Amino acid sequence: MRWLILGAGSVGGYFGGRLQEAGADVTFLVRPGRAQLLREQGLVIESPDGAARLQPKLLPTGAAAGQPFDAVLLTCKAYDLDAAIAAVAPHLGSATAILPLLNGLLHLDRLEAAFGFERVLGGVCHISATLGPAGEIRHLDLPPRLVFGERAGGGSDRVRAIAADLAPAKFKSVPSEDILQEMWEKFTMLATLAGLTCLMRGNVGEIARAGGAGIARAMLNETSAVAAAAGHGPRDKFLEATAQRLTDPASTVQASMLRDLERGGPTEGAHILGDMVARGGNLSVPTPLIEAAACHVAVYEARRGARKEA
Structure with missing residues (x-):
């Protein structure tokens, strides 16, 4: 699968970085300042599960659309959601799965209005992480966990495909048949x-x-x-x-x-x-x-x- 990670902060950078580290095809959609820092020093993860320094593939916000991505991981804050929707929209295809990791539930309505019910999965993540002064991702002691699934319940081929991509990464990934719970x-x-x-x-x-x-x-x-x-x-x-x-x-x-x-x-x-x-x-x-x-x-x-x- 081809993954687009919206954001390379403590959440997007950690989960996207670990996914890249495990061999997945990952591209980060980031703002110019963050992109420059990542070009200069790489994507740095400090973690009890092992440190990493990766050279990420970057896509600047506003870049022209190319081949659509198979899955998009949204890791923005709720107050940045409108900008995130505008940023990812050119890079979606009719079958692109959108996996949001925002807090709460209100974002589901906004994403569905923008992209339709079928495109939007449900997801939650559990991680204790922050950005350090040099832009590095500092994973603290809470074991990282990502749970995802179809909002209508049950399983699907795309959930199984996502689970297969996530399984080798250094975090626990759990496909759920009741993600709304x-x-x-x-x-x-x-x-x-x-x-x-x-x-x-x-x-x-x-x-x-x-x-x-x-x-x-x-x-x-x-x-x-x-x-x-x-x-x-x-x-x-x-x-x-x-x-x-x-x-x-x-x-x-x-x-x-x-x-x-x-x-x-x-x-x-x-x-x-x-x-x-x-x-x-x-x-x-x-x-x-x-x-x-x-x-x-x-x-x-x-x-x-x-x-x-x-």
Whole structure:
């Protein structure tokens, strides 16, 4: 298969790099600044699973269309989705599979509107990684995992073909026959983590030590109730592990949304917290704590927008 990876940051760079390392035909669609850095020093991965320095094939954004790719891996942030759609559109064929790894669920509607239901798979990734000061990808201690499948459920030839390409890479890849369940569970966890750490402006351990474990559990109850009302109630094992993760007094985990707030950048607040509140409202499920967190981030975004216009 010919793969197009939209983005070469901590997520796209890691999964795309490991795929290239395993022998797949991979091309990265990247902005000019990132492209220049990758030409100069290569795609660098630092990881407990082994370091790598690769010379990636690069396709600059805005480049003329050539032969369509077989699969596109979308790894952008939600607030960059419109630009990502425009960037990948010239490189798609009628049979190209689009595998998005964005957080939440709202992006599925936008991708379907742009490209049609049949082209868009469901997917989630689990990885703890960041970009270092020299642009290197630093994979931390969480084992990387990528789950994907047909949104209508069941298997398909293209899912099996993708699974065969991903299997040799240095991450766990899991074809799922119920990918929406996987996506809802991650959405539940992420909305709770983002709501908790952004509202309290601290990491999980700091909040737990300050007496906030009950708030964490109450937020998880809210998001889980929304998922259940939508027909994708989290499984018991997932809920138990998530509750433990969100109330661990020794944990230093915080949502990337909090890091975005602290650096003064754009956030996925509307895409994650706002969408969870909206879905709860549509399903008559009250979410007062998540609503408070969504309002908190929305006020930040409004102030940020006002500063940019000033």
